[in-house]
Amino acid sequence: MTGCVFSGFLRNYTEVWGLCGNLWTPEAFECKKTESSLPKITMLQRCVLRTYHVLALVLCVSAREDFDWTKNEKTSFYYSTFPTGFSWGAGSSAYQTEGAWNIDGKGMSIWDAFTRKKGKIFLNDTGDTSCDGYNKFKEDITLMKDMKLNHYRFSISWPRILPSGLKSEHINEKGIKYYEDLINMLLDNKITPIVILYHWDLPQLLQEKYGGWQNVTMVNYFNDFANLCFERFGHKVKYWMTFNNPWSIAVEGYETGEHAPGMKLKGTGAYKAAHHIIKAHAKVWHTYDMQWRSKQKGMVGISLTADWGEPVDITNQRDIEAAERYIQFYLGWFATPIFNGDYPQVMKDYIGRKSGQQGLGASRLPVFSPQEKSYIKGTCDFLGLGHFTTRYITPKNYPSGLGDSYFTDRDLAELVDPKWPDPGSEWLYSVPWGFRRMLNFVKTQYGNPMVYVTENGVSEKMVCTDLCDDWRMQYFKDYINEMLKAVKDGVNVKGYTAWSLLDNFEWDEGFSERFGLYYVDFSNKNKPRYPKASVQFYKRIISSNGFPNQREVESWKRKAVETCASSNQLLAAARRKSQGNQEKAWPVHDEV
Numbered sequence: 001m002t003g004c005v006f007s008g009f010l011r012n013y014t015e016v017w018g019l020c021g022n023l024w025t026p027e028a029f030e031c032k033k034t035e036s037s038l039p040k041i042t043m044l045q046r047c048v049l050r051t052y053h054v055l056a057l058v059l060c061v062s063a064r065e066d067f068d069w070t071k072n073e074k075t076s077f078y079y080s081t082f083p084t085g086f087s088w089g090a091g092s093s094a095y096q097t098e099g100a101w102n103i104d105g106k107g108m109s110i111w112d113a114f115t116r117k118k119g120k121i122f123l124n125d126t127g128d129t130s131c132d133g134y135n136k137f138k139e140d141i142t143l144m145k146d147m148k149l150n151h152y153r154f155s156i157s158w159p160r161i162l163p164s165g166l167k168s169e170h171i172n173e174k175g176i177k178y179y180e181d182l183i184n185m186l187l188d189n190k191i192t193p194i195v196i197l198y199h200w201d202l203p204q205l206l207q208e209k210y211g212g213w214q215n216v217t218m219v220n221y222f223n224d225f226a227n228l229c230f231e232r233f234g235h236k237v238k239y240w241m242t243f244n245n246p247w248s249i250a251v252e253g254y255e256t257g258e259h260a261p262g263m264k265l266k267g268t269g270a271y272k273a274a275h276h277i278i279k280a281h282a283k284v285w286h287t288y289d290m291q292w293r294s295k296q297k298g299m300v301g302i303s304l305t306a307d308w309g310e311p312v313d314i315t316n317q318r319d320i321e322a323a324e325r326y327i328q329f330y331l332g333w334f335a336t337p338i339f340n341g342d343y344p345q346v347m348k349d350y351i352g353r354k355s356g357q358q359g360l361g362a363s364r365l366p367v368f369s370p371q372e373k374s375y376i377k378g379t380c381d382f383l384g385l386g387h388f389t390t391r392y393i394t395p396k397n398y399p400s401g402l403g404d405s406y407f408t409d410r411d412l413a414e415l416v417d418p419k420w421p422d423p424g425s426e427w428l429y430s431v432p433w434g435f436r437r438m439l440n441f442v443k444t445q446y447g448n449p450m451v452y453v454t455e456n457g458v459s460e461k462m463v464c465t466d467l468c469d470d471w472r473m474q475y476f477k478d479y480i481n482e483m484l485k486a487v488k489d490g491v492n493v494k495g496y497t498a499w500s501l502l503d504n505f506e507w508d509e510g511f512s513e514r515f516g517l518y519y520v521d522f523s524n525k526n527k528p529r530y531p532k533a534s535v536q537f538y539k540r541i542i543s544s545n546g547f548p549n550q551r552e553v554e555s556w557k558r559k560a561v562e563t564c565a566s567s568n569q570l571l572a573a574a575r576r577k578s579q580g581n582q583e584k585a586w587p588v589h590d591e592v
């Protein structure tokens with residue numbers, strides 16, 4: 001370990017702005033970071049940060065030793081292949097990709113409503129049209145086929161098939177038909193559909209009438225929706241997941257309010273939402289188990305996204321405990337009830353104690369009854385795991401004046417190493433070895449469940465139209481290699497999903513952060529797709545089922561970069577042509 005820097009949630013002011021300059025095609029493009037997305041910190045904050053840098057360096061320097069099997073191999077590359085039958089895929093979600101927000105009878109979702117409020121989304125972007133996946137899914141399946149994907153992970157928009165949210169009110173057959181066509185065409189092309197029932201787009205009417213996931217009635221409404229999906233699509237879909245990344249639904253939707261529905265119920269909202277989500281998940285699993293499993297022979301899991309937390313000083317017990325807390329408040333919050341029957345003890349202890357200190361009669365963390373615990377325990381046929389990044393963790397007490405919140409309940413600070421590459425989103429540093437640790441944690445904590453990696457990838461943080469995405473190839477190469485090491489460790493990983501197939505609507509960041517293997521020209525109403533170099537690179541990983549030998553793997557990047565220069569030219573030419581045809585300038589979010 002070489003030293004780490006306090007970032008908290010203020011961005012490190014020595015931020016590196018990415019790698020586009022190395023692979024520049026000056027003739028075609030210009031690569032800029034917009035002013036408004038730069039971190040804004042005062043001189044006082046800089047001083048505080050500098051003090052933290054020094055403190056953190058002292059802590060980190062004391063932890064030079066490698067200490068275990070995962071760390072000893074963290075820099076070495078492992079040449080080998082995945083077990084036969086390992087499934088390779090790419091992902092999307094309904095709101096981020098489909099567009100067609102009010103077409104063919106679709107109802108409004110909380111994201112349709114949230115993006116209409118000024119100032120919530122970067123540049124006030126919306127997912128109204130996004131990639132137009134609703135109309136272009138056939139073209140997208142051709143891209144998947146070309147990559148030889150084994151599976152495609154996508155979500156069903158609840159309000160597209162139940163416009164008011166309620167099955168008893170109206171079923172939108174046009175919405176059902178869209179998903180039937182998508183599923184049929186995937187299967188015709190030998191691509192397995194892996195379907196998420198809820199990727200954040202709650203019907204708006206359920207938010208307005210009941211307060212969304214703050215209300216326990218969502219459990220039954222969600223179960224009705226899921227049951228309808230099993231009934232209509234279950235003879236073709238064998239891999240279901242109830243929720244995608246419930247941590248974000250709870251924390252960003254009901255605690256910080258950065259995501260829809262934008263509620264800021266600090267210290268209670270996230271816990272309550274999560275409680276109802278866990279109950280809803282369990283109910284849907286039981287519905288499948290009782291009514292559909294014997295006929296349809298599929299599986300139901302949940303997709304949990306979490307970062308890895310590494311102790312700043314691995315010889316310091318308090319750092320070790322803080323890192324454990326970080327993970328338990330993240331992954332364990334959802335995984336422990338589902339695999340082991342109740343919330344992690346450390347969450348019960350910390351939130352209970354703090355609630356007592358605040359003079360509350362009961363913990364802000366809701367309680368499962370004994371019946372609920374046994375009902376929830378074991379409701380997971382496989383675990384979907386989303387993983388992007390890692391933090392160093394050390395204990396930190398927050399003054400009570402800050403008020404109660406999920407973040408202060410944990411009593412910890414998050415740190416990052418300035419040497420970690422951070423080409424994309426502000427929160428996303430490339431730390432491949434954290435992925436292996438996370439997978440091993442899942443194995444030991446939850447009885448080595450079957451795991452499908454449901455999200456892993458990296459974005460471009462700049463307003464940047466370079467298709468030669470060297471940093472993304474490096475990220476995939478290193479993260480997938482750590483997953484391969486985890487398979488060697490005995491973790492039961494069965495499949496991997498690159499996030500994402502296409503650039504798409506990145507929630508509160510609008511279209512300013514691009515995660516796609518394919519570049520989407522959002523400024524063109526036809527939303528054309530262009531392959532980035534990482535498409536070629538990922539294709540080679542898929543066709544080799546891993547990393548067969550050094551000589552071959554080392555040639556992949558070079559070969560991929562050979563093709564992306566021509567894609568860059570194509571895109572530039574298309575834009576010039578389109579610019580010539582239009583008087584209007586490009587939208588600000590996509591300057592060239």
Ligand SMILES: CCCCCCCCCCCCC/C=C/[C@@H](O)[C@@H](N)CO[C@@H]1O[C@H](CO)[C@H](O)[C@H](O)[C@H]1O
Nearest residue numbers: 009093244245248256305407408427455499506515
């Ligand atoms: C006292 C302490 C102060 C606390 C300050 C609060 C600040 C909170 C900020 C939280 C930010 C978390 C950002 C992390 C996000 C990722 O885990 C999340 N984006 C992963 O979800 C998936 O991301 C994909 C790419 O971003 C994709 O968008 C997908 O749909 C998501 O499921």
